[in-house]
Amino acid sequence: MSPRPDVSIERTEQILQAAMTVFAQRGFHESRMDDIAEHAGVSKGTLYLYFKSKDEIISAMLEAFFAHEFENMQTILNSGESAASTLLNIADTVVTDMNEMSDFLSIGFEFYAVAGRKESVREFLRGYYHEYRTLLVSLIQRGIDSGEFRSINPDDIAIAIIALFEGMNLLWVVDPESLKPDRMVRAGVSALVDGIRIVPLSAAETGSRSVSNL
Amino acid sequence: MSPRPDVSIERTEQILQAAMTVFAQRGFHESRMDDIAEHAGVSKGTLYLYFKSKDEIISAMLEAFFAHEFENMQTILNSGESAASTLLNIADTVVTDMNEMSDFLSIGFEFYAVAGRKESVREFLRGYYHEYRTLLVSLIQRGIDSGEFRSINPDDIAIAIIALFEGMNLLWVVDPESLKPDRMVRAGVSALVDGIRIVPLSAAETGSRSVSNL
Amino acid sequence: MSPRPDVSIERTEQILQAAMTVFAQRGFHESRMDDIAEHAGVSKGTLYLYFKSKDEIISAMLEAFFAHEFENMQTILNSGESAASTLLNIADTVVTDMNEMSDFLSIGFEFYAVAGRKESVREFLRGYYHEYRTLLVSLIQRGIDSGEFRSINPDDIAIAIIALFEGMNLLWVVDPESLKPDRMVRAGVSALVDGIRIVPLSAAETGSRSVSNL
Amino acid sequence: MSPRPDVSIERTEQILQAAMTVFAQRGFHESRMDDIAEHAGVSKGTLYLYFKSKDEIISAMLEAFFAHEFENMQTILNSGESAASTLLNIADTVVTDMNEMSDFLSIGFEFYAVAGRKESVREFLRGYYHEYRTLLVSLIQRGIDSGEFRSINPDDIAIAIIALFEGMNLLWVVDPESLKPDRMVRAGVSALVDGIRIVPLSAAETGSRSVSNL
DNA sequence: AATGAATGAGCGTTCATTCAT
DNA sequence: GATGAATGAACGCTCATTCAT
Numbered sequence: 001m002s003p004r005p006d007v008s009i010e011r012t013e014q015i016l017q018a019a020m021t022v023f024a025q026r027g028f029h030e031s032r033m034d035d036i037a038e039h040a041g042v043s044k045g046t047l048y049l050y051f052k053s054k055d056e057i058i059s060a061m062l063e064a065f066f067a068h069e070f071e072n073m074q075t076i077l078n079s080g081e082s083a084a085s086t087l088l089n090i091a092d093t094v095v096t097d098m099n100e101m102s103d104f105l106s107i108g109f110e111f112y113a114v115a116g117r118k119e120s121v122r123e124f125l126r127g128y129y130h131e132y133r134t135l136l137v138s139l140i141q142r143g144i145d146s147g148e149f150r151s152i153n154p155d156d157i158a159i160a161i162i163a164l165f166e167g168m169n170l171l172w173v174v175d176p177e178s179l180k181p182d183r184m185v186r187a188g189v190s191a192l193v194d195g196i197r198i199v200p201l202s203a204a205e206t207g208s209r210s211v212s213n214l
Numbered sequence: 215m216s217p218r219p220d221v222s223i224e225r226t227e228q229i230l231q232a233a234m235t236v237f238a239q240r241g242f243h244e245s246r247m248d249d250i251a252e253h254a255g256v257s258k259g260t261l262y263l264y265f266k267s268k269d270e271i272i273s274a275m276l277e278a279f280f281a282h283e284f285e286n287m288q289t290i291l292n293s294g295e296s297a298a299s300t301l302l303n304i305a306d307t308v309v310t311d312m313n314e315m316s317d318f319l320s321i322g323f324e325f326y327a328v329a330g331r332k333e334s335v336r337e338f339l340r341g342y343y344h345e346y347r348t349l350l351v352s353l354i355q356r357g358i359d360s361g362e363f364r365s366i367n368p369d370d371i372a373i374a375i376i377a378l379f380e381g382m383n384l385l386w387v388v389d390p391e392s393l394k395p396d397r398m399v400r401a402g403v404s405a406l407v408d409g410i411r412i413v414p415l416s417a418a419e420t421g422s423r424s425v426s427n428l
Numbered sequence: 429m430s431p432r433p434d435v436s437i438e439r440t441e442q443i444l445q446a447a448m449t450v451f452a453q454r455g456f457h458e459s460r461m462d463d464i465a466e467h468a469g470v471s472k473g474t475l476y477l478y479f480k481s482k483d484e485i486i487s488a489m490l491e492a493f494f495a496h497e498f499e500n501m502q503t504i505l506n507s508g509e510s511a512a513s514t515l516l517n518i519a520d521t522v523v524t525d526m527n528e529m530s531d532f533l534s535i536g537f538e539f540y541a542v543a544g545r546k547e548s549v550r551e552f553l554r555g556y557y558h559e560y561r562t563l564l565v566s567l568i569q570r571g572i573d574s575g576e577f578r579s580i581n582p583d584d585i586a587i588a589i590i591a592l593f594e595g596m597n598l599l600w601v602v603d604p605e606s607l608k609p610d611r612m613v614r615a616g617v618s619a620l621v622d623g624i625r626i627v628p629l630s631a632a633e634t635g636s637r638s639v640s641n642l
Numbered sequence: 643m644s645p646r647p648d649v650s651i652e653r654t655e656q657i658l659q660a661a662m663t664v665f666a667q668r669g670f671h672e673s674r675m676d677d678i679a680e681h682a683g684v685s686k687g688t689l690y691l692y693f694k695s696k697d698e699i700i701s702a703m704l705e706a707f708f709a710h711e712f713e714n715m716q717t718i719l720n721s722g723e724s725a726a727s728t729l730l731n732i733a734d735t736v737v738t739d740m741n742e743m744s745d746f747l748s749i750g751f752e753f754y755a756v757a758g759r760k761e762s763v764r765e766f767l768r769g770y771y772h773e774y775r776t777l778l779v780s781l782i783q784r785g786i787d788s789g790e791f792r793s794i795n796p797d798d799i800a801i802a803i804i805a806l807f808e809g810m811n812l813l814w815v816v817d818p819e820s821l822k823p824d825r826m827v828r829a830g831v832s833a834l835v836d837g838i839r840i841v842p843l844s845a846a847e848t849g850s851r852s853v854s855n856l
Numbered sequence: 857a858a859t860g861a862a863t864g865a866g867c868g869t870t871c872a873t874t875c876a877t
Numbered sequence: 878g879a880t881g882a883a884t885g886a887a888c889g890c891t892c893a894t895t896c897a898t
Contacts, residue, residue, distance in 0.1 A: 004876085004877060004880085004881080004882080007882085008882095011882095024330070024331075025331065026331065027327060027328070027331060028243075029242075029243035032866095032867070032868090033867075033868060033869080034867085042883075042884090043883065043884045043885060044868090044869085044884085044885070045869090045870085045871085045882095045883065045884050045885065046882080046883055046884075048868095048869070048870080049882070049883075053868080053869080054868070054869090105330060106326070106327045106328075106329070106330020106331055107327070107330075109323045109324070109326040109327035109329075109330065110323070110324070110327040112320070112323040112326075112384055112387060112388070113241060113320045113321070113323035113324040113327060114241070114320075115320070115323075115387055115388050116238070116319060116320020116321075116323065116387050117239065117240065117241060117320060122387075122388055122389070125388040125389075126388055126389045129385060129388060129389065152401075152405070153401065156397065156398060156401035156402070156405075157401070157402075157405060159382075159385060159393070159398050159401075159402070160378060160382075160398070160401060160402030160405060160406075162381065162385065163377070163378050163380075163381025163382045163384070163385055163398075163402060164374060164377050164378050164381055164402075165381065166377075166380070166381035166384050166385070167376065167377025167378055167379065167380035167381030167382075167383075167384070168373075168374075168377045168381075170326055170377070170380050170381070170384075171343060171373060171376065171377055171380070173326060173329055173330050173336075174326070174329050174336055174339040174340055174343060175336070175339075175340045175343065179373070183370065184370060184373050184374065184377070187366075187367065187370035187371065187373075187374060188370070188371075188373070188374030188377060188378070188406070190409070191366065191370075191371060191374060191406050191409035191410050192374075192402070192405050192406055192409055193409065194408070194409030194410070195404070195405035195406055195407065195408030195409030195410075196405050196408070196409075221857090246891095246892065246893085247892075247893060247894085248892080248893095256858080256859090257858060257859045257860060258859080258860065258893090258894090259858065259859050259860065259894095259895085259896085260857085260858055260859075262893095262894070262895080263857070263858075267893075267894080268893065268894090435878090452758070453759065454759065455755060455756070455759060456671075457670075457671035460870095460871065460872090461871075461872060461873085462871080465881095470879080470880090471879060471880045471881060472872090472873090472880080472881065473873095473874085473875085473879065473880050473881065474878085474879055474880075476872095476873070476874080477878070477879075481872075481873080482872065482873090533758060534754070534755045534756075534757070534758020534759060535755070535758075537751045537752070537754035537755035537757075537758065538751070538752070538755040540748070540751035540754075540812055540815060540816070541669060541748045541749070541751035541752040541755060542669070542748075543748070543751075543815055543816050544666070544747060544748020544749075544751065544815050545666075545667065545668065545669060545748055550815075550816055550817070553816040553817075554816055554817045557813060557816060557817065580829075580833065581829065584825065584826060584829035584830070584833075585829065585830075585833060587810075587813060587821070587826050587829075587830070588806060588810075588826065588829060588830030588833060588834075590809065590813065591805070591806050591808075591809025591810045591812070591813055591826075591830060592802060592805050592806050592809055592830075593809065594805075594808070594809035594812050594813070595804065595805025595806055595807065595808035595809030595810075595811075595812070596801075596802075596805045596809075597809075598754055598805070598808050598809070598812075599771060599801060599804065599805055599808070601754060601757055601758050601764075602754070602757050602764055602767040602768055602771060603764070603768045603771065607801070611798065612798060612801050612802070612805075615794075615795065615798035615799070615801075615802060616798070616799075616801070616802030616805060616806075616834070618837070619794070619798075619799060619802060619834050619837035619838050620802075620830070620833050620834055620837055621837065622836070622837030622838070623832070623833035623834055623835065623836035623837030623838075624833050624836070624837075646859085646860080646861080646897085646898060649861090650861095653861095674887090674888070674889090675888075675889060675890080676888085676889095684862080684863090685862065685863045685864060686863085686864070686889090686890085687861095687862065687863050687864065687890090687891080687892085688861080688862055688863075689890095690889095690890070690891080691861070691862075695889080695890080696889070696890090858898100859896100859897100859898085860896100860897105860898100861895105861896095861897095861898105862894105862895085862896090862897100863892105863893100863894085863895075863896105864891105864892100864893105864894100865891105865892105865893100866890105866891090866892100867889105867890090867891085868888105868889095868890095868891105869887105869888090869889095870885105870886105870887090870888085870889105871884105871885100871886100871887100872884100872885105872886100873883105873884085873885100874882105874883085874884080875880100875881100875882095875883090875884105876880100876881105876882095876883100877879100877880085877881100877882105
């Protein structure tokens with residue numbers, strides 16, 4: 001009588017979760033549909049009930065992979081702190097996310113590699129970074145307007161900050177043992193923020209000194 | 215009597231060159247040994263005379279791919295200019311290299327992805343970045359010693375600079391049309407350098423003003 | 429108390445009807461159980477309530493497909509007309525049936541192909557053609573006995589007539605646009621009938637002249 | 643030095659031969675590429691060196707399957723015998739071919755089934771039958787011109803003859819044990835030829851009497 | 857040294873069938 | 878009876894690798 005409960009959302013999540021784990025361990029191409037199915041605890045056929053193909057799983061993962069970032073962003077941006085402080089808070093959040101995602105970071109690079117060859121992926125990532133940049137630009141502009149920052153081009157700085165985040169990501173993947181992302185990211189952003197401040201050395205607020213002096 | 219001239223070095227280069235082109239167009243896994251052979255102008259069998267396997271071609275490429283960077287570095291480091299100027303010169307060289315390598319940048323990301331899963335690749339890249347960092351650290355230290363820079367942690371800043379370079383790389387792959395690497399990289403490094411200078415606003419020397427005022 | 433009315437016969441017909449449509453469009457192997465279920469307006473599971481397997485649907489269709497033919501036959505045979513006229517009437521009926529079944533004719537060929545490999549199908553079709561032949565033989569014999577036909581072997585002629593019908597079928601499937609079955613079948617049977625008549629040229633009755641003179 | 647001899651033609655034939663055997667035993671869809679490879683004495687991969695896909699093997703077979711017929715046709719047509727005799731000679735050849743191909747006849751029906759759904763196959767067969775018909779029409783017209791045949795429509799009779807051939811084919815596939823193609827085909831064509839002759843009963847020449855009286 | 861025809865393990869995908877609801 | 882989500886065996890096709898020439 002009562003229809004079977006619709007499990008399609010759970011199943012989809014379940015499969016994507018499994019795919020992420022397998023992809024992170026083996027890469028897109030070396031990952032077998034069998035592996036994903038086994039990890040998800042379903043049969044291979046079931047994968048195809050929820051995704052048309054392996055490529056579609058990868059595409060869905062692309063979106064899932066780059067979805068988290070903006071969730072806490074708004075809260076941070078509206079915290080009422082100074083622009084410089086907010087930028088450092090964002091840096092801290094990025095580090096937290098990096099730590100949480102540490103097992104899966106290599107998946108990101110696979111996406112970047114694909115982006116070099118596939119316009120659709122490039123387009124998606126372009127949109128992602130555009131949104132990210134827009135948020136940072138408005139924050140930096142706020143800093144300029146409030147007299148906190150020099151009148152630099154906010155776009156250039158926003159891009160530099162994102163580049164810094166992504167580059168740290170990369171370096172951490174390469175050397176996860178000896179690099180300490182929390183420290184490094186903060187130091188980098190601190191230096192950048194100091195570089196655009198009117199009064200560059202208010203170390204107390206930015207915390208940059210505590211880092212530089214470690 | 216007269217032995218045939220040994221063409222093995224040329225052949226090897228020839229094959230690696232072809233592999234790089236094909237890999238950049240299709241990625242490691244989508245590249246066929248046939249494609250590489252055709253591009254190299256040799257037969258498929260010949261590939262196996264010079265490389266034991268496809269994986270070995272990829273490994274050899276890893277080294278070839280990350281080899282160029284340090285060639286001009288020494289010249290720049292010994293130019294006698296201020297540390298800040300030298301850092302900006304390095305940024306310019308990086309941009310030049312990015313432009314030259316633009317068709318192949320996505321290969322790099324494939325390597326980073328592999329690095330996430332394969333210690334040998336991770337190790338190689340670790341060595342590469344270590345060397346890079348060492349050069350930058352000594353330069354930054356020179357700046358500190360000469361009173362040009364504040365007494366920050368040179369390692370943190372070196373890492374931040376490398377992260378900035380690599381991150382810019384990534385962003386440029388994603389959005390090659392609208393991003394201008396020369397401008398972006400300079401702006402980022404300028405801000406960083408300004409952030410660590412004792413006298414931050416000597417815009418004339420760093421060129422940061424030309425950027426900020428655009 | 430009041431048992432649900434037994435819908436199994438209707439369901440079975442409904443499914444066979446749907447199967448015939450789908451099979452005609454796609455062939456046995458390209459037809460999916462899903463397609464049949466959808467066409468029948470039932471679920472895939474329901475198919476298995478009425479048929480053990482796809483093969484059983486095909487088998488059931490074999491019988492349904494070759495069932496129609498003999499229904500009107502008796503009426504035609506007992507019409508009281510001459511044997512030659514009756515043969516031409518049969519030809520006309522065959523053409524009518526061909527027209528009605530035009531969308532499904534290719535299914536027949538699939539059965540013939542299966543007959544080449546499966547004794548059970550061969551046996552069924554053998555029975556079908558035997559019955560058909562028996563009816564024609566008795567008609568031809570009547571013609572011989574009544575002095576209408578020469579003393580040919582009625583079996584040979586019966587087989588030739590059936591072959592003519594089936595062959596026309598085939599040619600029409602291959603070239604439905606330019607071939608006109610009504611005309612062709614009549615012309616063929618007319619010639620055959622003329623060939624076995626004692627007085628071959630009574631064109632008025634056979635209608636052969638109208639064809640020959642077109 | 644001397645290049646390896648080109649075996650591509652032999653290989654192609656070898657594969658088609660094997661495919662024909664396997665297809666005849668199992669049908670197109672039930673035939674496995676593995677089976678064909680094994681029958682041909684090559685590996686599965688080798689099949690794909692010579693044919694792009696299973697479908698392409700089937701297409702190539704379509705042409706090979708319907709290619710033989712016209713080879714002897716010209717010789718028979720130019721034999722200088724009367725039109726009626728020539729038609730009977732053709733019938734005999736058809737029977738000979740049927741006997742030679744007996745193991746493979748079911749493949750033909752599979753093609754006819756496909757023809758019902760695929761224009762490309764339909765087109766090929768249309769061309770085949772058109773050529774066949776053209777030859778027969780010219781022969782029949784010769785008979786009319788020479789006063790051997792009545793002034794019937796040669797096209798209708800040509801089609802009837804082809805239909806007779808194909809229909810006999812079918813009946814023989816269904817009942818190979820009890821039907822005798824040589825006898826049946828001759829009887830059918832004899833009756834047809836008698837039906838269109840000016841002097842219908844010259845049994846000696848057509849051999850129809852010997853058949854009817856067996 | 858160089859070739860390229862041949863190989864066959866391996867994988868993505870399909871779809872008839874089952875069975876819990 | 879009816880459903881349709883789940884299954885997994887099976888197959889077409891690919892492509893890195895080998896080796897006889």
